[in-house]
Amino acid sequence: xxxxxxxxxxxxxxxxxxxxxxxxxxxxxxxxxxxxxxxxxxxxxxxxxxxxxxxxxxxxxxxxxxxxxxxxxxxxxxxxxxxxxxxxxxxxxxxxxxxxxxx
Amino acid sequence: xxxxxxxxxxxxxxxxxxxxxxxxxxxxxxxxxxxxxxxxxxxxxxxxxxxxxxxxxxxxxxxxxxxxxxxxxxxxxxxxxxxxxxxxxxxxxxxxxxxxxxxxxxxxxxxxxxxxxxxxxxxxxxxxxxxxxxxxxxxxxxxxxxxxxxxxxxxxxxxxxxxxxxxxxxxxxxxxxxxxxxxxxxxxxxxxxxxxxxxxxxxxxxxxxxxxxxxxxxxxxxxxxxxxxxxx
Numbered sequence: 156x157x158x159x160x161x162x163x164x165x166x167x168x169x170x171x172x173x174x175x176x177x178x179x180x181x182x183x184x185x186x187x188x189x190x191x192x193x194x195x196x197x198x199x200x201x202x203x204x205x206x207x208x209x210x211x212x213x214x215x216x217x218x219x220x221x222x223x224x225x226x227x228x229x230x231x232x233x234x235x236x237x238x239x240x241x242x243x244x245x246x247x248x249x250x251x252x253x254x255x256x257x258x
Numbered sequence: 259x260x261x262x263x264x265x266x267x268x269x270x271x272x273x274x275x276x277x278x279x280x281x282x283x284x285x286x287x288x289x290x291x292x293x294x295x296x297x298x299x300x301x302x303x304x305x306x307x308x309x310x311x312x313x314x315x316x317x318x319x320x321x322x323x324x325x326x327x328x329x330x331x332x333x334x335x336x337x338x339x340x341x342x343x344x345x346x347x348x349x350x351x352x353x354x355x356x357x358x359x360x361x362x363x364x365x366x367x368x369x370x371x372x373x374x375x376x377x378x379x380x381x382x383x384x385x386x387x388x389x390x391x392x393x394x395x396x397x398x399x400x401x402x403x404x405x406x407x408x409x410x411x412x413x414x415x416x417x418x419x420x421x422x423x424x425x426x427x428x429x430x431x432x433x434x435x436x437x438x439x440x441x442x443x444x445x446x447x448x449x450x451x452x453x454x455x456x457x458x459x460x461x462x463x464x465x466x467x468x469x470x471x472x473x474x475x476x477x478x479x480x481x482x483x484x485x486x487x488x489x490x
Contacts, residue, residue: 167384182353199383200354200370201334204347205390224342225349 161213161238162245170196171206171216172231172239178219180226181207210235259283261293266476267483268367268391272333275369284329288360288369329371331359332381335391337398338363356381366398385490392484399477403470410466428453 164172167188174187181203188196198206207229210216215235221228231239261278265271275285275293283295338344344363351358351370355377361368370381382388426435429449437445 181350201381202387
């Protein structure tokens with residue numbers, strides 16, 4: 156299984172996967188991502204629905220049991236966590252290169 | 259008031275609906291090309307009213323108060339097979355502050371109106387997801403084309419009609435054309451409804467072909483719009 160084919164992650168995907176380390180539904184993801192990104196990333200409704208669909212297809216998140224009949228709840232999968240770890244490593248390396256060049 | 263209009267392009271449809279809304283209306287329903295708008299009294303506290311309607315339908319949605327604003331409409335295209343998926347989708351939009359005005363589970367076009375002035379003005383925050391609408395629409399038209407083309411071929415192969423021979427061949431009575439006078443007239447008039455029926459029946463496969471071609475064309479046109487949007 157070649158995990159590096161998932162990289163690089165888009166900013167939106169990165170934030171959603173981090174936000175879903177704890178289970179949550181669509182709107183919760185939006186709020187969490189807004190907080191995590193300090194207000195810079197605000198994912199709109201239609202975009203969010205599509206993003207969730209894609210991540211489910213890629214098995215990076217999964218549907219978990221929801222107490223709310225009207226809202227589906229999701230959580231990052233083990234695969235998703237592994238991909239996050241690889242991406243974090245990649246980003247840290249980029250940051251290191253930046254610092255080495257006084258950026 | 260009700261307006262009748264047909265659209266192929268979803269962005270144009272959305273823009274037209276909002277052009278009416280900015281004149282002081284609110285979209286109430288859409289069905290078979292009929293757009294039903296409700297006139298808003300000037301300076302109306304629309305936000306509250308919209309939120310109240312939504313609240314009556316779902317006690318879990320939030321609502322803020324005052325400030326007259328425009329209940330702008332945004333459209334999505336999505337088809338659902340399971341009702342629970344549809345409800346999950348609608349609830350997501352409602353959480354975001356978008357009230358579902360019209361659109362059936364399996365029909366595709368979904369119309370949302372803005373409930374609060376503090377929610378995001380768009381339902382798509384990046385252009386790929388906005389463009390993806392066209393791709394879904396195109397797939398839907400393609401499916402219709404893939405359905406109607408074989409139907410036409412089946413009908414065409416099974417029902418032959420003598421278009422080349424002329425209208426007389428729709429009359430099956432043997433020896434009809436050798437008769438004369440009142441005998442002919444009687445036989446002719448008697449068979450005429452049946453002959454007409456056969457003629458109309460012959461047109462049916464052609465209708466299928468026209469539909470198939472139409473769907474194929476719509477599919478390609480929407481795919482072209484999708485490509486154009488994604489090239490930005």
